[in-house]
Amino acid sequence: MRKKSILLAGATALFLSTPALAYNHDPLALQAKALQDDVAYDIVEGLTTEIGARQAGTEAEARARDWAVAKLNTLGFSNVRSEPYMMPTWIRGKETAAVISPFPQQLAVTALGNSGSTGDKGLSAEVVYFATLADLVAAPEGSLSGKIAFVSHAMKPTQDGSSYGAFGPARFVGPNIAAKKGAAAIIIRSAGTDYHRNPHTGNTNFEKGVTPIPAGALSIPDAENLERMFARGKPVKLNLLLTPQNIGQQPSGNVIAELPGSDPSLGMIVIACHLDSWDLGTGAIDDGAGCAIITAAAKQVMAAGQAKRTIRLLWAGAEEVGLWGGNAYGEAHKGDNHALAMESDFGADRVWRVEFNLPEGASALADQVTTALQPPGIGRGQQKASGGADVQAIIKNGNLAVIDLQQDGTRYFDLHHTPDETLDKIDPEQLRQNVAAWTTVLSIVANSDADLTMAPAE
Amino acid sequence: MRKKSILLAGATALFLSTPALAYNHDPLALQAKALQDDVAYDIVEGLTTEIGARQAGTEAEARARDWAVAKLNTLGFSNVRSEPYMMPTWIRGKETAAVISPFPQQLAVTALGNSGSTGDKGLSAEVVYFATLADLVAAPEGSLSGKIAFVSHAMKPTQDGSSYGAFGPARFVGPNIAAKKGAAAIIIRSAGTDYHRNPHTGNTNFEKGVTPIPAGALSIPDAENLERMFARGKPVKLNLLLTPQNIGQQPSGNVIAELPGSDPSLGMIVIACHLDSWDLGTGAIDDGAGCAIITAAAKQVMAAGQAKRTIRLLWAGAEEVGLWGGNAYGEAHKGDNHALAMESDFGADRVWRVEFNLPEGASALADQVTTALQPPGIGRGQQKASGGADVQAIIKNGNLAVIDLQQDGTRYFDLHHTPDETLDKIDPEQLRQNVAAWTTVLSIVANSDADLTMAPAE
Numbered sequence: 001m002r003k004k005s006i007l008l009a010g011a012t013a014l015f016l017s018t019p020a021l022a023y024n025h026d027p028l029a030l031q032a033k034a035l036q037d038d039v040a041y042d043i044v045e046g047l048t049t050e051i052g053a054r055q056a057g058t059e060a061e062a063r064a065r066d067w068a069v070a071k072l073n074t075l076g077f078s079n080v081r082s083e084p085y086m087m088p089t090w091i092r093g094k095e096t097a098a099v100i101s102p103f104p105q106q107l108a109v110t111a112l113g114n115s116g117s118t119g120d121k122g123l124s125a126e127v128v129y130f131a132t133l134a135d136l137v138a139a140p141e142g143s144l145s146g147k148i149a150f151v152s153h154a155m156k157p158t159q160d161g162s163s164y165g166a167f168g169p170a171r172f173v174g175p176n177i178a179a180k181k182g183a184a185a186i187i188i189r190s191a192g193t194d195y196h197r198n199p200h201t202g203n204t205n206f207e208k209g210v211t212p213i214p215a216g217a218l219s220i221p222d223a224e225n226l227e228r229m230f231a232r233g234k235p236v237k238l239n240l241l242l243t244p245q246n247i248g249q250q251p252s253g254n255v256i257a258e259l260p261g262s263d264p265s266l267g268m269i270v271i272a273c274h275l276d277s278w279d280l281g282t283g284a285i286d287d288g289a290g291c292a293i294i295t296a297a298a299k300q301v302m303a304a305g306q307a308k309r310t311i312r313l314l315w316a317g318a319e320e321v322g323l324w325g326g327n328a329y330g331e332a333h334k335g336d337n338h339a340l341a342m343e344s345d346f347g348a349d350r351v352w353r354v355e356f357n358l359p360e361g362a363s364a365l366a367d368q369v370t371t372a373l374q375p376p377g378i379g380r381g382q383q384k385a386s387g388g389a390d391v392q393a394i395i396k397n398g399n400l401a402v403i404d405l406q407q408d409g410t411r412y413f414d415l416h417h418t419p420d421e422t423l424d425k426i427d428p429e430q431l432r433q434n435v436a437a438w439t440t441v442l443s444i445v446a447n448s449d450a451d452l453t454m455a456p457a458e
Numbered sequence: 459m460r461k462k463s464i465l466l467a468g469a470t471a472l473f474l475s476t477p478a479l480a481y482n483h484d485p486l487a488l489q490a491k492a493l494q495d496d497v498a499y500d501i502v503e504g505l506t507t508e509i510g511a512r513q514a515g516t517e518a519e520a521r522a523r524d525w526a527v528a529k530l531n532t533l534g535f536s537n538v539r540s541e542p543y544m545m546p547t548w549i550r551g552k553e554t555a556a557v558i559s560p561f562p563q564q565l566a567v568t569a570l571g572n573s574g575s576t577g578d579k580g581l582s583a584e585v586v587y588f589a590t591l592a593d594l595v596a597a598p599e600g601s602l603s604g605k606i607a608f609v610s611h612a613m614k615p616t617q618d619g620s621s622y623g624a625f626g627p628a629r630f631v632g633p634n635i636a637a638k639k640g641a642a643a644i645i646i647r648s649a650g651t652d653y654h655r656n657p658h659t660g661n662t663n664f665e666k667g668v669t670p671i672p673a674g675a676l677s678i679p680d681a682e683n684l685e686r687m688f689a690r691g692k693p694v695k696l697n698l699l700l701t702p703q704n705i706g707q708q709p710s711g712n713v714i715a716e717l718p719g720s721d722p723s724l725g726m727i728v729i730a731c732h733l734d735s736w737d738l739g740t741g742a743i744d745d746g747a748g749c750a751i752i753t754a755a756a757k758q759v760m761a762a763g764q765a766k767r768t769i770r771l772l773w774a775g776a777e778e779v780g781l782w783g784g785n786a787y788g789e790a791h792k793g794d795n796h797a798l799a800m801e802s803d804f805g806a807d808r809v810w811r812v813e814f815n816l817p818e819g820a821s822a823l824a825d826q827v828t829t830a831l832q833p834p835g836i837g838r839g840q841q842k843a844s845g846g847a848d849v850q851a852i853i854k855n856g857n858l859a860v861i862d863l864q865q866d867g868t869r870y871f872d873l874h875h876t877p878d879e880t881l882d883k884i885d886p887e888q889l890r891q892n893v894a895a896w897t898t899v900l901s902i903v904a905n906s907d908a909d910l911t912m913a914p915a916e
Contacts, residue, residue, distance in 0.1 A: 049686040052563030060562075105510030105518075105740070108877060196654050197739075197877035221880040225740070228507040281655075282563070282683070419566060419655035422679040423686075 025304045025443040027372050033300060034439035035376070037432050040296035043071065044289050044348070044431075048282040048423045056276040056318035056325075057089030057250035064275050068255040068291070068315050075299055077257035077313065084253040085328040087318055090114055092201075092279060093243030097187065097216065100124060100237040103229055107222040109187065110280065111242045112171060113203035113321055116212035118185065122241035123148070123214060125184050129230045133170045136177055144183035148238055149174075152189040152223055160353075161346065161409035164416075167191060175204045175215035185214040185240050189223035194414035197221055201278050202417045203321055214242045252276070254325045255315040259298050261308050266449055267339025268310035269442065270400075271298065272326070272390040274319035274345060281421025285412070289348035289426060289434075290388075291315050297438030307446035309339065316390035319345070320417075323389055330393020339452040340445060341400045343388025344438070346407040347415070350430040351437040353381040353406040362401070362450045369403065372440050376433050381406065401452040403445070405437050483762045483901040485830050491758060492897035493834070495890050498754035501529065502747055502806070502889075506740040506881045514734040514776035514783075515547030515708035522733050526713040526749070526773050533757055535715035535771065542711040543786040545776055548572055550659075550737055551701030555645065555674065558582060558695040561687055565680040567645065568738065569700045570629060571661035571779055574670035576643065580699035581606070581672060583642050587688045591628045594635055602641035606696055607632075610647040610681055618811075619804060619867035622874075625649060633662045633673035643672040643698050647681035652872035655679055659736050660875045661779055672700045710734070710775040712783045715753075717760050719768040725797025725910060726768035727903055728858075729756065729896075730784070730848040732777035732803060739879025743870070747806035747884060747892075748846075749773050755896030765904035767797065774848035777803070778875075781847055788851020797910040798903060799858045801846025802896070804865040805873070808888040809895040811839040811864040820859070820908045827861065830898050834891050839864065859910040861903070863895050 047067065054064040065082050072080045090113055097109035127148045130136040136151050151174045155167035171191045178186040190200035199217040206212045218226065229236050255275060261268070273290030277283025298311050316325030340358075354373050356366045370380045385404035387395050395402060408430075415421045505525065512522040523540050530538045548571055555567035585606045588594040594609050609632045613625035629649045636644040648658035657675040664670045676684065687694050713733060719726065731748030735741025756769050774783030798816075812831050814824045828838045843862035845853050853860060866888075873879045 045686070049683055049690075050561045052561070052683070063562075103508045103510070104521075195878075195880070195882045197656060197880065198654065221740075221878075221882050224882065225507055225510070225880070228503070232507075282679075420653075420679075422653070422655065422683070424653045424679050424682065 025307065025447055027440050027443045028375065030300055030304055030443045031375065031436045031440045034297065034436035035432050037296050037300065037435040039299050040292035040431050040435050041428050043292035043295055044284055044426060045423060046071065047288045048284045052282040053279045054275065054277050054283055055279040056321045057087055057252050061252060061276050061317060065253055065255050068275055072255065072257040075295065076302060078260055080257040082253045082255055083328065083332060084251055085324060086249045087252045087324040089247050089250040091245055091247055093117065093245060094241055095216065096241045097218065098239045099229065100239055102234040102236065107226065108197040108199055108219040109216040110199040110201045111244050112175065112201060112215045112217060114205060114212055115215040115242055115244050117243050118214045118241055120243060122239045123185055124237065124239045127236045127238050133174055136174060139181055142182050144178060144181045146184050148240060149178040149183045149186040150226060151186065152227060155191060155193055157193045157410050157413060159408055159410050160406065161412060164191065164413060171202055171204055171217065175213060176206045176210055179206060179210050179213045183213060187216045187218055187240065190217040190220055192220060192413050192416060192418065195220055196420060198418040198420050200417045201280055214240060216240065216242055252317040252324055254317050254329050257313045259302050259311040261310040261446060262306050263308045264310065266309045267337045267452060268312050269340045269445055270312045270314055270338050270391060270394060272314040272316055272343040272388060274316040274325065274390050276318050276320055278320055278417045280417065280419040282423065283421065284423045285347045285415050285421045285425055286417065287345045289431065290344035293344045293431065293434040293438055296435045297442055300435065300439040301442050301446060304443065308449060309446040311442060311446055314390060319390055323392065326390035327393045330397045333394060334397040338394060338398045338400055340403065341387050341391040341395050342403050343391050345388040346409055347412045348426045348431045348434065349408040349411065350433045351378050351405045352408050354378055355381045355383050355385040355404040355406065357385040357402040359401065359452060359454050362452055365445065365448050365450045369441055369444050372444060373437060376436050378437060399454045399457050401454055403441055405441065407434065483765065483905055485898050485901045486833065488758055488762055488901045489833065489894045489898045492755065492894040493890050495754050495758065495893040497757050498750035498889050498893050499886050501750035501753055502742055502884060503881060504529065505746045506742045510740040511737045512733065512735050512741055513737040514779045515545055515710050519710060519734050519775060523711055523713050526733055530713065530715040533753065534760060536718055538715040540711045540713055541786065541790060542709055543782065544707045545710045545782040547705050547708040549703055549705055551575065551703060552699055553674065554699045555676065556697045557687065558697055560692040565684065566655040566657055566677040567674040568657040568659045569702045570633065570659060570673045570675055572663060572670055573673040573700055573702050575701050575703065576672045576699055578701060580697045581643055582695065582697045585694045585696050591632055594632060597639055600640050602636060602639045604642050606698060607636040607641045607644040608684060609644065610685060613649060613651055615651045615868050615871060617866055617868050618864065619870060622649065622871060629660055629662055629675065633671060634664045634668055637664060637668050637671045641671060645674045645676055645698065648675040648678055650678060650871050650874060650876065653678055654878060656876040656878050658875045659738055672698060674698060674700055710782055712775050712787050713773040715771045717756050717769040719766050719904060720764050721766045722768065724767045724907055725795045726770050727798045727900065728770045728772055728796050728849060728852060730772040730774055730801040730846060732774040732783065732848050734776050734778055736778055736875045738875065738877040740881065741879065742881045743805045743873050743879045743883055744875065745803045747889065748802035751802045751892040751896055754893045755900055758893065758897040759900050759904060762901065766907060767904040769900060769904055772848060777848055781850065784848035785851045788855045791852060792855040796852060796856045796858055798861065799845050799849040799853050800861050801849050803846040804867055805870045806884045806889045806892065807866040807869065808891045809836050809863045810866050812836055813839040813841050813843040813862040813864065815843040815860040817859065817910060817912050820910055823906050823908045827899055827902055830902060831895060834894050836895060857912045857915055859912055861899055863899065865892065
């Protein structure tokens with residue numbers, strides 16, 4: 001029953017929307033062409049091979065910006081430039097963890113972004129086990145004095161990535177909570193879903209006035225090994241060595257490029273990804289793939305001839321460490337004539353769902369997009385589109401319309417923020433399906449003169 | 459057609475062999491019981507949790523011997539003891555690799571056993587690429603002076619592990635060849651089949667008179683990244699830092715246990731595994747699983763009542779670094795009354811094939827074993843059984859009969875000698891199938907008074 005009604009809705013959308021819109025482009029023809037795309041793979045192959053890891057605020061990110069400017073110029077985009085800003089920068093040091101007793105052995109650990117340092121000699125202390133973050137929250141104040149908290153969890157793969165929201169807080173806020181309870185340090189089970197000895201890094205944040213404690217993530221096999229040690233009932237003592245440093249304000253920047261439209265009075269479409277990556281992998285998945293997808297799609301639209309609306313590409317800097325690039329863009333460009341924002345930042349696997357946040361008057365446009373996305377296997381979701389991290393500021397500042405092309409995240413958290421985040425993890429066919437989906441949406445929206453002005457935010 | 463003839467051969471074997479043998483045990487009843495075994499998992503879970511990595515010649519291997527003696531005593535085996543010997547020991551130091559130009563980035567590297575040291579400052583040199591070991595062999599003498607050789611290959615997974623024989627020589631002999639051609643160092647694509655940033659270690663050997671050069675393995679994603687850099691046509695310069703040391707003669711040892719038979723005049727069955735592991739993983743697969751399988755099977759036989767032949771368990775030391783344990787056993791016990799040798803040292807995945815090297819007069823015994831192994835899905839192979847690494851010396855010294863239970867190696871070289879070699883990689887159901895196969899063979903052979911004396915070696 002449900003299936004039938006969905007099919008009917010699709011057919012209705014097709015009949016309703018087709019006559020309502022005018023096109024310079026044939027979106028389905030562009031979609032078919034984009035399914036043969038090689039530009040996206042070329043971009044992510046080049047970025048991972050010629051730059052690799054590109055942590056925000058480092059010289060590697062600066063080299064990546066130069067690389068991006070050159071690549072976007074070569075591809076024929078207009079107004080390609082870097083927009084610099086400064087940001088506080090934290091860098092990794094040495095990192096080891098070793099069980100001292102009762103079962104001496106090394107554990108695979110990595111520091112979380114903003115972790116404090118143990119000093120060069122490391123820190124030896126008893127470990128207190130918490131099966132969940134809620135258990136840590138429930139621990140009495142002061143009960144962790146001088147100890148290392150160990151927080152585990154049960155994160156499992158989900159297609160929509162919702163498990164990250166459920167279990168990611170062990171990383172996002174666990175260290176701050178442990179610090180406030182007097183812990184000397186914290187280790188967490190990586191916020192990930194794989195079974196490789198590659199811990200997942202990622203930022204953690206300490207409240208103002210809370211001194212950062214050393215905070216590391218264990219690989220999942222190591223976290224489970226440690227849990228087995230606790231199950232044997234003896235006190236567990238660990239030596240933790242993490243020597244990250246804060247190196248102060250460093251240069252970062254956004255890279256921007258444009259595909260000018262024929263009618264500047266129509267608001268532009270800003271499409272985003274982020275150029276920075278964590279330092280452990282080569283940033284193939286997070287978010288080289290995103291930059292590859294949005295750029296290849298814009299290039300497909302470019303090849304079809306000028307559209308009405310300008311498409312602006314934002315390869316944001318410094319997403320991983322606090323959305324510095326997206327915030328800088330949002331501030332610098334809040335006066336620009338934006339109409340709609342989109343972002344690709346969830347790997348390279350196929351788009352499975354489209355979601356909208358458009359004004360009510362643009363429902364025909366949403367129906368048109370929905371229908372055009374059916375050939376590559378994409379259904380319409382019922383959630384309100386919210387955009388990616390790098391367009392949050394400009395969406396808020398400009399009260400922008402949003403379309404989300406949701407990617408399959410089933411294996412995303414096997415790789416996210418690990419050393420394993422490398423080119424070989426990209427499936428070229430699924431990458432092309434992303435380009436086709438993006439090309440479809442851009443070709444429709446960039447040629448639409450529908451009013452995309454959102455009602456004032458409540 | 460082929461299938462039919464195989465079925466008929468099995469049926470014939472059943473009718474021929476059943477009346478020819480006498481049993482204290484019912485092998486198929488024991489097999490069914492062994493399919494419910496929990497002893498094997500308990501052993502490998504305990505060894506990896508309570509000891510973890512246990513490199514030969516280190517104090518971790520000594521702790522593992524104590525653990526093994528305690529466990530084998532607890533399980534009720536007789537004559538449990540360590541048999542010590544001394545051996546030269548090489549230990550890992552710091553290890554990093556970084557492309558200096560044209561595309562600066564870190565590569566994941568690990569030192570091969572017996573690698574030389576670069577010294578604490580590392581070694582910076584141009585890299586010379588060889589797509590195969592044959593290409594390195596073909597390089598002119600002296601052409602590598604002062605350079606780092608990089609040897610790649612195309613190893614792919616195989617069920618019988620034969621790809622290791624085909625592509626492993628890049629590790630086994632590549633460094634010696636490069637050293638003789640004047641290379642300052644060598645890096646190889648790991649002898650493995652996975653795509654994780656976990657390089658595969660393993661021993662390499664230098665001929666007498668050849669000074670060991672620094673020799674490392676890159677993870678496969680890193681090796682492919684380096685190949686892509688070469689494909690761009692510019693010279694590649696690398697800094698390699700490997701600081702392993704030889705720490706001289708250190709204690710190692712074998713652990714031996716027995717299940718005494720009722721008729722000491724019948725030669726005993728020696729069943730082997732190795733206790734040592736490489737230092738990077740926890741030795742779950744190589745070879746904690748093997749010790750777990752042979753021991754759990756012997757325990758199943760023990761529970762069924764005394765058999766005719768003695769079964770001796772050899773948990774060999776120092777296999778990975780040169781078969782020191784197997785050689786020490788072969789020398790110390792060459793006068794013992796052995797009849798047959800078997801080993802489990804190829805992971806924890808299911809047995810798919812049985813092979814024999816028995817005297818001609820014992821063909822009914824081979825047929826009986828073959829038939830009894832059909833319920834757990836095991837077919838008979840046509841290769842001559844040769845035994846594992848730790849029983850090579852005693853097979854040669856004693857001219858012993860051999861039965862091989864070949865395990866599925868399709869995913870073995872995803873894990874072999876990497877940090878990823880952890881408990882979670884063991885499938886409890888496949889582990890139990892191994893125990894059932896071993897229990898079946900042991901219960902038949904240990905109750906057989908067939909003459910297993912091999913014809914003199916040619």
